[in-house]
Amino acid sequence: MNFGLENRVALVAASSKGLGRAVAAELAAEGAVLIMCARETAALDEAKRSITDAFGVDVVAIATDLSDPQQVDRLVAEGLSHFGRIDILVTNTGGPPAGEFETHSPEVWRDAIRQNLESVLNLTRAVLPGMKERRWGRILNITSIAVKQPIDSLILSNSVRAAVTGFARTLANEVGAFGITVNNVMPGYTRTERLEELADRMAETKGITVAEVTGAWEGEIPMGRLAEPRELGALVAFLASERAGYITGTSIPVDGGWIRALL
Numbered sequence: 001m002n003f004g005l006e007n008r009v010a011l012v013a014a015s016s017k018g019l020g021r022a023v024a025a026e027l028a029a030e031g032a033v034l035i036m037c038a039r040e041t042a043a044l045d046e047a048k049r050s051i052t053d054a055f056g057v058d059v060v061a062i063a064t065d066l067s068d069p070q071q072v073d074r075l076v077a078e079g080l081s082h083f084g085r086i087d088i089l090v091t092n093t094g095g096p097p098a099g100e101f102e103t104h105s106p107e108v109w110r111d112a113i114r115q116n117l118e119s120v121l122n123l124t125r126a127v128l129p130g131m132k133e134r135r136w137g138r139i140l141n142i143t144s145i146a147v148k149q150p151i152d153s154l155i156l157s158n159s160v161r162a163a164v165t166g167f168a169r170t171l172a173n174e175v176g177a178f179g180i181t182v183n184n185v186m187p188g189y190t191r192t193e194r195l196e197e198l199a200d201r202m203a204e205t206k207g208i209t210v211a212e213v214t215g216a217w218e219g220e221i222p223m224g225r226l227a228e229p230r231e232l233g234a235l236v237a238f239l240a241s242e243r244a245g246y247i248t249g250t251s252i253p254v255d256g257g258w259i260r261a262l263l
Helices: 018-029 041-055 069-083 105-132 156-180 193-206 210-220 229-239
Strands: 007-014 033-038 057-062 086-092 137-142 180-187 251-254
Touching: 007 018, 007 069, 018 033, 018 041, 018 086, 018 137, 018 229, 033 041, 033 069, 041 057, 041 251, 057 069, 069 105, 086 105, 105 137, 105 156, 105 180, 137 156, 156 180, 156 251, 180 229, 193 210, 229 251
Parallel strands: 007 033, 007 086, 033 057, 086 137, 137 180, 180 251
Antiparallel strands: none
């Protein structure tokens, strides 16, 4: 299937590793050129080299703290200066800390909102005018299965990513007439550094091994295994494509059947 992404310009947030890197690689494999960002310069530069070597596409990598609105503006400005436009936005950030409600201070809540909600708003605000002018765009937010079926001890993620979902669903109605789609992708338990950190924390809290934590997760998943990042990346590439031009306002899980709801 030809996704029609050759020479499309994609900004993929937090793309030095994990899900963001997998998404960037899938888009590059389809011929898209990339604006990549992450906080850590060394990891970002390594990801850029790897993707450039593998797919031969033009990649701009810009160290960015997505919780800082000024750095978000600089990221978009430098991307526009290099490519002249941004066709696809993939918002993505590391998850906020695990823990129950009373373990999180007001400042921790504010940090989670800045990182996981306000970064989405700021990125969208920066790229939307150009998409509307060209009457084509794809906005994709990587959220979590937690917005559909909340996960214990992840109250920050459950709350803030649900806010992103409400924002995206409403925005889809506002911009659909401009040829812009807005969708959310909900990763389930996926082999990333974030999941390893969560497994370590749960193992320590419960006094069990990491293998037992991972085994319990796999036991909840009908497919009996964790997801690989590239499996989520493939869905994002499709939703960014010409072929997906009539899909908007949706939240699609990549969870191996973990969510038990009918809809």
